[in-house]
Amino acid sequence: MAPRRIAVAAALLGGAVAGACYRSVRTIRQVRSLVRLREPRPSDVPPAAVTVVVPARDEAAVLDACLRGIRSQSYGARDPAALRVVVVDDGSTDGTGDIARAHAAADPRVAVVRVEGPPPGWTGKVHAMHAGVEAAGAPEAGEWLLFVDADTALGPELLARLLTTAEEVSADLVSTPGGPPPERSAAWPLLMPPGLQMIGENASPDGRGARAFAIGHCLLLRRSHYDKIGGWSALAGLRNEDIAIATAVRDHGGVTRTVDGLDHLATTGMDPFSQGWASFRKSFVAGTRQSVPVLLGGGLGQIALSLAAPVAVLAGARSGRVPLVVLGAVGWAAQGVAHVHTARAMRTRPELAPLAPFTGALFGGVLIDGAVRVLRGTASWKGRRGG
Structure with missing residues (x-):
């Protein structure tokens, strides 16, 4: 890859990691307002x-x-x-x-x-x-x-x-x-x-x-x-x-x-897993008023922002760009800290904090699944359409 393209890719990754850091700080503030x-x-x-x-x-x-x-x-x-x-x-x-x-x-x-x-x-x-x-x-x-x-x-x-x-x-x-x-x-x-x-x-x-x-x-x-x-x-x-x-x-x-x-x-x-997945899917399908563009954009954006930090660490390590590795590590750590706060608030497992980028990406799949079901006309809840 040409140096210019590498620089552009690094800049895009850096911006995504910065966005993930901002989200993490905002999440911590929201949790503390409970x-x-x-x-x-x-x-x-x-x-x-x-x-x-x-x-x-x-x-x-x-x-x-x-x-x-x-x-x-x-x-x-x-x-x-x-x-x-x-x-x-x-x-x-x-x-x-x-x-x-x-x-x-x-x-x-x-x-x-x-x-x-x-x-x-x-x-x-x-x-x-x-x-x-x-x-x-x-x-x-x-x-x-x-x-x-x-x-x-x-x-x-x-x-x-x-x-x-x-x-x-x-x-x-x-x-x-x-x-x-x-x-x-x-x-x-x-x-x-x-x-x-x-x-x-x-x-x-x-x-x-x-x-x-x-x-x-x-x-x-x-x-x-x-x-x-x-x-x-x-x-x-x-x-x-x-x-x-x-x-x-x-x-x-x-x-x-x-x-x-x-x-x-x-x-x-939220038990079993499939019911928890369906419950969140229903909430976001409802919250977006069944908007396929919003659901798809939100799901893809969630995946991109969540995975930006580990991708930056990997890309920086492979290209020898230490600043990119450091930035990715900071973003990864910020997501982990946000996970600790949300996990403690919801009485779940803060020790899963290192997996925060990947659980965040997993949640993006909930929104994409919602978009697919809206497109197919199968979005429903309790046997009724639209939820």
Whole structure:
């Protein structure tokens, strides 16, 4: 290769490594902005009423654990009227409805609503959550709404801690991701750190970016702000509903924060690996509104930026360009440090930091897979198109 071409290639590699370093620094700042979950405070004030809405479509394998966790919350234990639960059976074809009705029979705080899929203009999960709020009623729903995915398991203090945290940081919406599944699937350590990085680049955990960050696993929202934004009806056709509602709350004068509640909430939605891959694919297909150019560009860009550092080290070593080796090593180390921060935040394996460029490239495959499925018309979630 001619010296000029070598210089150009080295410059391009150097630019890519610099970009990877910038991403790593930004990721570390984003992770540090997560709010620590506060301990509940004893109080003589009657607890605020909370309605928990659980959208469930073919969730028979996990719904029982979810509802047991909700019913076991310490919050409102002395005042049953403080906590209500609405399970929305969204056209399930398994035993989801039977499990929900068994819990309703055992606990008067639990109600079950059956819907047969979304009407035109609505996406499935958004319509199910809307139906849950409507079933709870306007004044009866209480001061707070908690939306919880059926594939989560709540620790007994989660709700009390979320409410205390929201009050202490003056937030109108708080959300937390779930912690790793008990089986510790391969998807969690391999996909979660780069996935958190990519989501955080498009939305801010402190709500100050172009879009506010939120996680649909567990989302607590003041009822007054839910009404202020027009409820789920205002977001009827969206599939990235968590970030959309957080951004809407922020844009209507509310305060949104992402909190670290992983020690009090677990999710099974990333186990096994194929399910974790599909979950991330669905999120990015939804977030890009099924844009094939964005998905392909994002996937290829993710692969290029992730692998730039090891390629620079290899190219520099082969050509005898020590500065390129050093630059690549710095970029590799920066990605590793970012991995350590994201891995610790998500309760996974920081010791995989040396593999960060390669797990980052692997995640690029999630986006490319999403683009391929959109092109083929096979992008779906829970048997419904588009997710």
